[in-house]
Amino acid sequence: MVRWIDATQGSFKETFAAFLDEPRGEAGDVAGTVRDVIADVRKNGGEAVARYTSKFDRLTLDPVTLQSDNVDLAALAAGCPADLREAIDFAAERIAAYHEKQRPVDHIFKDASGVELGWKWTSLDSVGVYVPGGLASYPSSVLMNTVPAKIAGVDRVVMTAPAPGGQLAPAVAYAALKAGVDEFYPIGGAQAIAALAFGAGHLTPVDKIVGPGNAYVAEAKRQVFGTVGIDTIAGPSEILVVADESANPDWIAADLLSQSEHDTSSQSILITVNKDVGKAVEEAVEKQLKSLSTEARARQAWESHGAIILAGSLDQAADIANTIAAEHLELAVEDPDLLLPQIRHAGAVFLGHHTPEALGDYVTGSNHVLPTSRAARFSSGLGLADFMKRMSIQRASADGFNALAPAALRLAEAEGLPAHARSVSIRTNSGGGHG
Amino acid sequence: MVRWIDATQGSFKETFAAFLDEPRGEAGDVAGTVRDVIADVRKNGGEAVARYTSKFDRLTLDPVTLQSDNVDLAALAAGCPADLREAIDFAAERIAAYHEKQRPVDHIFKDASGVELGWKWTSLDSVGVYVPGGLASYPSSVLMNTVPAKIAGVDRVVMTAPAPGGQLAPAVAYAALKAGVDEFYPIGGAQAIAALAFGAGHLTPVDKIVGPGNAYVAEAKRQVFGTVGIDTIAGPSEILVVADESANPDWIAADLLSQSEHDTSSQSILITVNKDVGKAVEEAVEKQLKSLSTEARARQAWESHGAIILAGSLDQAADIANTIAAEHLELAVEDPDLLLPQIRHAGAVFLGHHTPEALGDYVTGSNHVLPTSRAARFSSGLGLADFMKRMSIQRASADGFNALAPAALRLAEAEGLPAHARSVSIRTNSGGGHG
CATH class of the missing domain: 3.40.50.1980 (Nitrogenase molybdenum iron protein domain)
Structure with missing residues (x-):
């Protein structure tokens, strides 16, 4: 049996917080x-x-x-x-x-004081x-x-x-x-x-x-x-599906199980505003589990860590999705474009009924290395920039230097760093000199 | 006395590797x-x-x-x-x-197969x-x-x-x-x-x-x-200055000391192709140290961790700079634009004679939180994107789905993940159905 969580009940906040805090995966001190x-x-x-x-x-x-x-x-x-x-x-x-x-x-730009600033990758x-x-x-x-x-x-x-x-x-x-x-x-x-x-x-x-x-x-x-x-430290895989009446329960069940089958600590969650959709998906999961060669671990993951959350509205569903900050989020709803602007935290978002997560796992071209265990609150999936870095570039002309020097000097003095101050004042005082 | 390292000698590779490996800062097991x-x-x-x-x-x-x-x-x-x-x-x-x-x-784009892909920050x-x-x-x-x-x-x-x-x-x-x-x-x-x-x-x-x-x-x-x-774990601060004959030794000395004064484990390094420039900077450092209220820690840092590296050419200087991958790199040379294209690894690069690091520490606007301890090999200074994250967005139409489905199915089967395969095949087989 998978657990149901009713988000329209007064006790939801506590129930949900406890659910999020449940450990998954190895906890031993390694x-x-x-x-x-x-x-x-x-x-x-x-x-x-x-x-x-x-x-x-x-x-x-x-x-x-x-x-x-x-x-x-x-x-x-x-x-x-x-x-x-x-x-x-x-x-x-x-x-x-x-x-x-x-x-x-x-990108290199010159600011009002004639200082060139920017970066190079x-x-x-x-x-x-x-x-x-x-x-x-x-x-x-x-x-x-x-x-x-x-x-x-x-x-x-x-x-x-x-x-x-x-x-x-x-x-x-x-x-x-x-x-x-x-x-x-x-x-x-x-x-x-x-x-x-x-x-x-x-x-x-x-x-x-x-x-x-x-x-x-x-x-x-x-x-x-x-x-x-x-890169980010990877935890067990997760999928969160938000589904309304337009969703096909069999398709949603298959998508939920595509994460459950990874590992017994994987997590699959359905949020729906319609109890009948939830029940239909629950039944479809049960039916599909039985014909799955990965049934044992998928069932354990689904029954230990899965959940069907009944939300009062799609707005509440979006709030809950943001709190979960799932690795994979499917918006299996009539109009995903209406819901997407409310989504702030997820690794990857899959829109509409023909974009099962597995498509992104393999062949859309988007990266399937994504933040897990709520890390989508603070990090992104793997991307090109993870294999590059940005050097900042700065150049002051003599005039640009003069425009900035007084504030730099004041701050260096305030911070008790006289050599910092001298590296500024020595250029101010020396007249032209070199350079 | 600060150490000199001669990069034109046969033993340079070993000497330099040992120098880079020297520990700085606390090493205790905390x-x-x-x-x-x-x-x-x-x-x-x-x-x-x-x-x-x-x-x-x-x-x-x-x-x-x-x-x-x-x-x-x-x-x-x-x-x-x-x-x-x-x-x-x-x-x-x-x-x-x-x-x-x-x-x-x-950025959202549609590819040749009609699949929408992109990301949202x-x-x-x-x-x-x-x-x-x-x-x-x-x-x-x-x-x-x-x-x-x-x-x-x-x-x-x-x-x-x-x-x-x-x-x-x-x-x-x-x-x-x-x-x-x-x-x-x-x-x-x-x-x-x-x-x-x-x-x-x-x-x-x-x-x-x-x-x-x-x-x-x-x-x-x-x-x-x-x-x-x-963010990146910060180590002791560092400056690396590449200077040629056009540099003012007093200015360079002040810049080197602006890092040495931070902490006894700070590191200041000069690379020069001209031994006389190196000697002049060494003398200027000694002179300036004596009038610094932070002399004690600056001297300890300079004498323990500082170095003057004599390079055979500016090309070699750039190679050495890339290996050091310093937090701050000043190119105090006649034509920094000639040297910059060879610089691959540094937190921030300061060009020319009127851009002491202290300007960037305080007021250029560029971020002074930069990778230390050679981390510029793999990471960037703090930036706006460190406070944001990228959600990937994907949407397949029915046609787009059909274009991608066979390869996804084949890979899911090869990876022994039948529920992944089913989440694809169930949409292929079901005719129109929902969505």
């Missing part, structure tokens, strides 16, 4: 373990990485090259079926086209893409993390993915080559993050690490943040 | 202490915050309001001298004008601005962190600053009111970060925390990252 692994890799380099890989992935690595004779990316990619290659090519090209439109522009030199093993080893994730990096102009994209016993999905290998991965190492876990951040064997450090992973990988990214850049 | 403080605040709320504030800041707080009768922002601001207020107003208005130019634009609802106490309590930092948040449209800007014994700089109080701070709490340290992230007493949680702080504050931000957004 920080200590991760700290030890990172220290070990920093101290022992490739030897440590090879040791962990042997232990956790039953894979023998050369501690210098961090490669295994049993894992060859090109050979693996050759095993990817032709029709799947075509789908990967199609997705890669759409992702490339979409992210090309996000290219930020340099440059790409990162190197990026590490972490690809999880097991359940979550997806070619689509490889594309979503790698294609924008290459479009941004990143010279060196390094991919790591654990290959337990030498196993790696051929589609993942093909996607890596298609996307333009420059180096690949069959390693995973906190040891892979440590190797990407600090270097190990032939793997030299990268500047930023992106890509999802389990709790150990997430904690390792948190611990190396500062030494390298990281 | 993670455990910070974890305890955060857990305490999460459990005990305002009572814990008041207890730490009493202990570390000798200030009695009401555990519910987190306010003290001895700290009143408006009363403190009234003590700020008129000419200093004018300088703060001047800076605030320039910062506002600059960041207004950074406003990102929404919205501001964060709430932001916490941490202002350090003691040496680093600067009105300019209040402006740099708060003005862009308000320009971005953030409704609720919450400032925290420790007020030991009730002391808070009047200029900090005035800058807070000028910049539009909505709530203020006289608290600091890891307990302030915990209160901002999880709430305590009347302080309800914010969505993102920005602002510099000591090692405890930095670690607390790292630990709450994910629950809230954070």
Whole structure:
């Protein structure tokens, strides 16, 4: 049974707050373990990485090259079926086209006092893409993390993915080559993050690490943040659907289950203003669950973390959606354009009845790496700018300098920074001098 | 004595790598202490915050309001001298004008298959601005962190600053009111970060925390990252000056010392292609140090972490500058426009002889919150977009859906996600149906 939450009741605020606070996913303290692994890799380099890989992935690595004779990316990619290659090519090209439109522009302007100001964008030199093993080893994730990096102009994209016993999905290998991965190492876990951040064997450090992973990988990214850049720390996946009478309950049920099936900690929520729509979706979910090969984990996710929220109006539905700040938000309503202006917090918004989230997961070209666990309140999905950075540029003429100098001097004095003040006053007093 | 590094020698690569790896600032393990403080605040709320504030800041707080009768922002601001207020107003208005130019634009486009794609920017609802106490309590930092948040449209800007014994700089109080701070709490340290992230007493949680702080504050931000957004973790300040014969050694010396005086772990580096320029700057630094009230810490920083690097050419100087990826980079050369295209990694670049870093610290309008400790390799200075986020928007028509469906279906099947596949196939098979 999925829970129902009635937003028209006086107790809604408390019920809803408690619902939002419920933990999902691993809560164990992994920080200590991760700290030890990172220290070990920093101290022992490739030897440590090879040791962990042997232990956790039953894979023998050369501690210098961090490669295994049993894992060859090109050979693996050759095993990817032709029709799947075509789908990967199609997705890669759409992702490339979409992210090309996000290219930020340099801007320099001169202000009233003759000071030139602005900024210039440059790409990162190197990026590490972490690809999880097991359940979550997806070619689509490889594309979503790698294609924008290459479009941004990143010279060196390094991919790591654990290959337990030498196993790696051929589609993942093909996607890596298609996307333009420059180096690949069959390693995973906190040891892979440590190797990407600090270097190990032939793997030299990268500047930023992106890509999802389990709790150990997430904690390792948190611990190396500062030494390298990281993307947002990913939590379990989520979908929120706002549906009115125009929605097809079977379609909505399928969309809700497309998140529930990811993981037992995934969350699928329906908000509707119509109780009958809610009931019809609930029944459709139950019916569809039974024919799903992923039923066990989808059912557990739906029954533990799912909810059907009955809202008093579409306005209230928008408010609730903003509070949830879901990774994926479908507006499966008659007129989504009426509702969209009220939506402030979501990773990605899918409008109308023919835009199931799965379309965006794979092929619209929009990035599927999106903020989870309410992080859409403060962060964006992955984009081209995540692989670039903005240098600010400033130039004062002698006149421009004179216009700004007095205020700078006053502030430097107030802050008790005499050398700051002198770096201004020395140019004021020296007459022309150099320059 | 400051160290000299000769980049024209064969041993440069190793010498320089060792120099870059030298630790600066506190290296102690503060993670455990910070974890305890955060857990305490999460459990005990305002009572814990008041207890730490009493202990570390000798200030009695009401555990519910987190306010003290001895700290009143408006009363403190009234003590700020008129000419200093004018300088703060001047800076605030320039910062506002600059960041207004950074406003990102929404973009929606329709692609060849009839799919609408794009993005929409919205501001964060709430932001916490941490202002350090003691040496680093600067009105300019209040402006740099708060003005862009308000320009971005953030409704609720919450400032925290420790007020030991009730002391808070009047200029900090005035800058807070000028910049539009909505709530203020006289608290600091890891307990302030915990209160901002999880709430305590009347302080309800914010969505993102920005602002510099000591090692405890930095670690607390790292630990709450994910629950809230954070800016880059700030390290000790840095300046790198590239100077040729056209530079005035006295001016360069003043600029180098303007960073050295911040903190004993600050770093000031000169790169020059001319040994005589290097010697003249070295002498000027020595002379200026002697008349500086901040001599003790400036000298320690300069002698421990400073360097004069002799480069073989301006091209090599640019390469070295890119490797250092300094927070502040001055191009004090005859023709900075010739050198700028080679600069890829720096927080802010100051061109020519009349743009000392201190101008940008205070009044050009550009943000002075910039990546330190080589983080300019992967991150940008603070900007308007740090207080906004991008929601991706997608809408497929029935035709657009049909164009994308086969590839999405193939990928969902390959990834072993049957509910994803069904959310696509159910719309393909159902004929018209709804929508």
